[in-house]
Amino acid sequence: MAWSDKSHPYRLLLTKQFPLGLETLPIFQPVMQAANRIWNSCAWHSREIFKQEDRWPTEAELKTKFKSFAAWKELHSQSAQSVVEEYFEAVSAYRKHRENGHLEMNPPGFKPKNHLRTVTWKRQGFDVDGSTLVLKLSRGKEPIEVVLPEGWDVVVLPDGTEVKGVPVEVKVKAVIRRRRVENLVLHVTLDLGVVPVYRAGAVSAYDYNSAVVARAVSNGRLDLFVCRELLSLVQYRNKIIAGFQEKISRLKEGSRRWKRCLSAKVRVLKRLDRRIRQMEHALTKLSAELDGAEGVAFAVVGDLTGLRRSARTGMKGKKASQKINQMAYDRLRQEQHYKNLTRGIETDTWTERNTSSTCCLCGARNPAWRRHRGLWVCGRCGLVLQAGLNGAANLLKQYLFGSCTGRALCLQGSAGLALGREAEPVCASISKGRLSGTWSSRDGSDGPLREAPR
Numbered sequence: 259m260a261w262s263d264k265s266h267p268y269r270l271l272l273t274k275q276f277p278l279g280l281e282t283l284p285i286f287q288p289v290m291q292a293a294n295r296i297w298n299s300c301a302w303h304s305r306e307i308f309k310q311e312d313r314w315p316t317e318a319e320l321k322t323k324f325k326s327f328a329a330w331k332e333l334h335s336q337s338a339q340s341v342v343e344e345y346f347e348a349v350s351a352y353r354k355h356r357e358n359g360h361l362e363m364n365p366p367g368f369k370p371k372n373h374l375r376t377v378t379w380k381r382q383g384f385d386v387d388g389s390t391l392v393l394k395l396s397r398g399k400e401p402i403e404v405v406l407p408e409g410w411d412v413v414v415l416p417d418g419t420e421v422k423g424v425p426v427e428v429k430v431k432a433v434i435r436r437r438r439v440e441n442l443v444l445h446v447t448l449d450l451g452v453v454p455v456y457r458a459g460a461v462s463a464y465d466y467n468s469a470v471v472a473r474a475v476s477n478g479r480l481d482l483f484v485c486r487e488l489l490s491l492v493q494y495r496n497k498i499i500a501g502f503q504e505k506i507s508r509l510k511e512g513s514r515r516w517k518r519c520l521s522a523k524v525r526v527l528k529r530l531d532r533r534i535r536q537m538e539h540a541l542t543k544l545s546a547e548l549d550g551a552e553g554v555a556f557a558v559v560g561d562l563t564g565l566r567r568s569a570r571t572g573m574k575g576k577k578a579s580q581k582i583n584q585m586a587y588d589r590l591r592q593e594q595h596y597k598n599l600t601r602g603i604e605t606d607t608w609t610e611r612n613t614s615s616t617c618c619l620c621g622a623r624n625p626a627w628r629r630h631r632g633l634w635v636c637g638r639c640g641l642v643l644q645a646g647l648n649g650a651a652n653l654l655k656q657y658l659f660g661s662c663t664g665r666a667l668c669l670q671g672s673a674g675l676a677l678g679r680e681a682e683p684v685c686a687s688i689s690k691g692r693l694s695g696t697w698s699s700r701d702g703s704d705g706p707l708r709e710a711p712r
């Protein structure tokens with residue numbers, strides 16, 4: 259199951275997979291190969307136009323050009339169009355990488371003749387008849403009928419409720435291992451409608467750092483997840499890539515040994531990626547479960563778009579920029595988003611400005627107080643805290659009050675720290691370097707509530 263739509267933040271879209279079995283291969287093979295031919299013509303025409311006119315053709319240009327092609331007439335028109343759209347996504351990703359200085363990137367290329375390309379059926383490309391899915395081909399061709407098991411459109415949410423979804427997209431993918439087709443899998447994306455999210459409740463903030471994930475909740479709780487194993491896997495993956503890259507560069511392109519080396523690289527990386535994904539899922543599931551158990555209504559993650567850009571421009575040291583780019587933050591955020599949504603929790607991004615260079619307790623800012631290895635020692639109030647936890651607490655403050663600097667927390671039980679002019683009675687108590695206590699909202703009402711920002 260995966261989250262698949264960015265434009266509808268409250269709409270829950272989940273994908274279910276159904277293995278079709280190898281006996282369906284003769285039915286789907288011609289369709290998948292036709293899609294592959296469309297992809298190859300896309301690659302060919304774009305290259306020609308780029309060579310002659312020094313520009314990439316537009317999507318509409320290619321679509322109208324291919325309308326008369328034989329391969330186009332094999333597929334449902336929307337399925338054929340989606341191949342062109344996928345090609346364009348690949349081209350724009352390639353161009354973006356080039357713009358960012360990755361000159362080693364190659365434009366999307368040709369696939370072998372017998373490659374089985376994933377075929378997509380959009381909403382108008384299929385019909386549902388009970389538990390039978392009718393996948394349409396081009397006009398005049400017999401559609402493909404797939405019988406699905408009972409309850410194929412039902413998804414069970416974490417709290418046990420069963421939700422019936424409406425299929426919005428169907429894909430057929432080939433599972434290939436060691437150059438052999440092992441199975442065909444049907445991916446059905448179900449629209450489960452707009453999920454009701456809690457409009458009031460606690461707020462949790464997350465600070466994703468390469469080795470640790472820190473979490474701060476508005477009920478005063480601080481958590482630290484050590485993700486060494488995940489990070490070391492990611493670093494190991496980079497090492498493997500570098501090793502293969504060196505080996506491949508010494509071989510003649512297109513030679514038998516080159517091909518063997520390339521397929522070995524793909525195989526090893528696939529296996530590693532599965533382990534990395536599994537760990538990421540475990541992490542995001544854990545945080546979603548914690549949020550659900552603690553009555554969190556909003557989960558806040560740092561908005562990293564600005565950070566990444568500065569890392570790329572070399573404003574940070576080489577070591578730092580490598581660390582920043584190692585974890586797949588966007589993927590983690592997306593996973594957290596849909597896992598939270600199934601529990602009625604909204605995920606929000608918020609600026610991380612100054613959160614790592616401000617003391618969460620007294621609100622004084624000084625980047626130098628962030629010592630080595632994630633240690634935060636405040637030069638004003640003497641707070642000693644793990645830097646990630648400090649960052650997460652500041653992100654939470656920032657989200658609740660707009661800014662994290664110049665705003666102190668008052669100490670419960672003690673004489674009370676001097677509060678800033680407009681500071682709200684935000685209370686916390688410190689014991690053994692851990693913060694606990696309660697935060698209160700802007701209007702100072704009872705309990706850690708935050709109204710919906712809409």
Ligand SMILES: [Zn+2]
Binds near residue numbers: 617618619641
């Ligand atoms: Zn301080």
